[in-house]
Amino acid sequence: MMRRAVLGVTERSVTRRMVTGTRPGRALARRFVAGETLEEAVEAAKELNAAGMKVSLDYLGEHVDVIDEAEAATQSYLECIAAIKDTGIDANISVKLTQLGMGLDDDVARSNLDRLAVAGLDAGCTVTVDMEESDFTETTIQIFETVQTERGNLGIALQAYLHRTADDLERIMPAGGHIRLCKGAYAEPDSIAFQGHAVDSAFDDLAETLMANGMAMPAIATHDDARIAPVLDAVEDREGPWEFQMLYGVRRDRQEELVAEGHQVRVYVPYGDAWYPYLTRRLAERPANVKFFLRALVGG
Ligand SMILES: Cc1cc2nc3c(=O)[nH]c(=O)nc-3n(C[C@H](O)[C@H](O)[C@H](O)COP(=O)(O)OP(=O)(O)OC[C@H]3O[C@@H](n4cnc5c(N)ncnc54)[C@H](O)[C@@H]3O)c2cc1C
Numbered sequence: 001m002m003r004r005a006v007l008g009v010t011e012r013s014v015t016r017r018m019v020t021g022t023r024p025g026r027a028l029a030r031r032f033v034a035g036e037t038l039e040e041a042v043e044a045a046k047e048l049n050a051a052g053m054k055v056s057l058d059y060l061g062e063h064v065d066v067i068d069e070a071e072a073a074t075q076s077y078l079e080c081i082a083a084i085k086d087t088g089i090d091a092n093i094s095v096k097l098t099q100l101g102m103g104l105d106d107d108v109a110r111s112n113l114d115r116l117a118v119a120g121l122d123a124g125c126t127v128t129v130d131m132e133e134s135d136f137t138e139t140t141i142q143i144f145e146t147v148q149t150e151r152g153n154l155g156i157a158l159q160a161y162l163h164r165t166a167d168d169l170e171r172i173m174p175a176g177g178h179i180r181l182c183k184g185a186y187a188e189p190d191s192i193a194f195q196g197h198a199v200d201s202a203f204d205d206l207a208e209t210l211m212a213n214g215m216a217m218p219a220i221a222t223h224d225d226a227r228i229a230p231v232l233d234a235v236e237d238r239e240g241p242w243e244f245q246m247l248y249g250v251r252r253d254r255q256e257e258l259v260a261e262g263h264q265v266r267v268y269v270p271y272g273d274a275w276y277p278y279l280t281r282r283l284a285e286r287p288a289n290v291k292f293f294l295r296a297l298v299g300g
Helices: 002-010 013-020 023-032 038-050 067-087 106-123 134-151 165-175 197-212 225-237 252-260 276-285 287-299
Strands: 054-059 091-095 127-129 154-159 178-182 217-221 243-247 265-271
Touching: 002 013, 002 276, 002 287, 013 023, 013 276, 023 276, 023 287, 038 054, 038 067, 038 265, 054 067, 067 091, 067 106, 091 106, 091 265, 106 127, 106 134, 127 134, 134 154, 134 165, 154 165, 154 217, 165 178, 165 197, 178 197, 197 217, 197 225, 217 225, 225 252, 243 252, 252 265, 276 287
Parallel strands: 054 091, 054 265, 091 127, 127 154, 154 178, 178 217, 217 243, 243 265
Antiparallel strands: none
């Protein structure tokens, strides 16, 4: 499978050096990443807000090696929330729990998420918990449930490719907040995840359930027109807010069209210098991106 092949190659350190250490590699990253600093991310957010879109800021990083790094990431997110408050941009944050310490010390990760939720309440913004590899799904949901019950301003991503997600959706909806439905970006085995078009069917079923439900706010995260169409059909029956979400640098034309049609669109804006793993997932989603990179590498 293409995704597995690309992620297998990009995990090798030689590939990492080739991408992070070359101009074409960094140029490709720049298409999907707003910049390395918070200031650049805020500028990107202002530009998107001006185009009628909301933003979710993602300070890049995942799987920290020591708990000090989790603290540093938490501090960076607190600065990000302070910038949202100070600049008045229409943004929330997206965060990976392995970046806050999950896997090293889950209590620390929960406490760090709680600090972000509290700061978010003060700034009037929500906090979305990204979903990572399947080893972490259950812990991610448990940490989300604990902090959401206490603070009430969280959201969580669910991956349509996992067999367990239909049950997770029923479990999570009563907690309220927003639920970001995405296909799933990691290489997961057949034993626990749908593959190929089965992911699309699962996505459509989950989107239907989510849009029909009044407890949680649906955030439909896809660039796939065939997934967007049934959601637009369901809109008339939808009571309460919902939104589309798309990634920075992916299908900007479609983002603008949806705004012009009167829909709420939130763009996920990553920033920071730890962009390599994020970039590899974007490459694995679309083989054309890999070809583009290889051509640039050979050409220059
Ligand atoms: C806002 C947001 C948040 C996300 N959060 C998570 C998360 O927390 N956990 C997780 O596992 N996954 C997350 N994802 C990624 C998601 O799981 C998919 O891997 C990704 O969105 C591609 O799937 P798709 O639905 O866009 O459909 P696809 O069928 O992959 O793409 C449909 C079309 O969109 C365009 N497209 C899609 N991806 C790219 C790309 N990288 N480059 C260029 N064009 C592209 C192409 O035109 C393609 O034909 C998120 C996605 C979004 C939009």
